[in-house]
Amino acid sequence: MSQPYSQILNRILLGILVSASTLLAAQHSKIISGSVTEVINIAGKQRMLSQRIAKDYLYIGKKIAVDKATKQLEQSLSMFKKNQKYLEKTIDDPEIKNLIAFVNISENELEATAKKPFSLDNAQLVLDLSESMLEGSQYIVDSLKETVKFKGSSFVATSGMQRMLAQRIAKYYIAYQSGIKDKNTVEQMRATVKLFDVNNKKLLNNTSNMAAISHQLKKINMLWKIVYKFYLNIEKGGLPFIVFTSTDDITKKMDAITTLYIKKRFAK
Secondary structure (H helix, E strand, O other), X not given: OOOOHHHHHHHHHHHHHHHHHHHHHHHOOOEOOOOHHHHHHHHHHHHHHHHHHHHHHHHHHOOOOHHHHHHHHHHHHHHHHHHHHHHHHHEOOHHHHHHHHHHHHHHHHHHHHHOOOOOHHHHHHHHHHHHHHHHHHHHHXXXXXXXXXXXXXXXXXXXXXXXXXXXHHHHHHHHHHOOOOOHHHHHHHHHHXXXXXXXXXXXXXXXXXXXXXXXXXXXXXXXXXXHHHHHHOOOOOOOHHHHHHHHHHHHHHHHHHHHHHHHHHHHO
């Protein structure tokens, strides 16, 4: 006996739904819980924290803004560990999990070094470890995007990167003042300032910015026009406290802007 047309149609529709669900599950199989955007944003914040942790250690060692740097270092280490645990729990890709494990090793070694008396050798080790943490965290972000074929707004990615670049500027500024006066320190500093400036112009020139984003970007730009010259004068130095406070202010504002860009993307 032939089946009613409605039953055949239901089977076809069920087959389409199952195929679509299977494809979607395969696409997101590497993310076992949480939204893709949330996971990528948290992984992106790890880049910023890797730089802030090293910066705080160097400021404490140089005995500048000690109270602020000490409190911020404790908070940053705690947040970094919390985020790593979240990523470990959320991501189910063997290669990415290996990178998370490697970043954890670097973070543990950095934290152990930070508890030792300040010295140039320890300061250099902290710098190197923060670079490993940054590189690993960036790889995790890129791998996550590739795994789920994520096509987020380029402005989300740019503003998220600005958070890290601001802290990286402060890190290299104080590294030079602490005695790590090699060519690499100066070159990294100037390259970071240049990249931040390029990104800043890109964000400012985005004609689709909502009013709240434009307002915050204008505030950052007013500050940036003044302080970037201080950053480039790394070899002259003399303004470590201004560098500490201004880069923290920029990081905070850029984090808020990143959140607004994300909300705007999903409001469409």
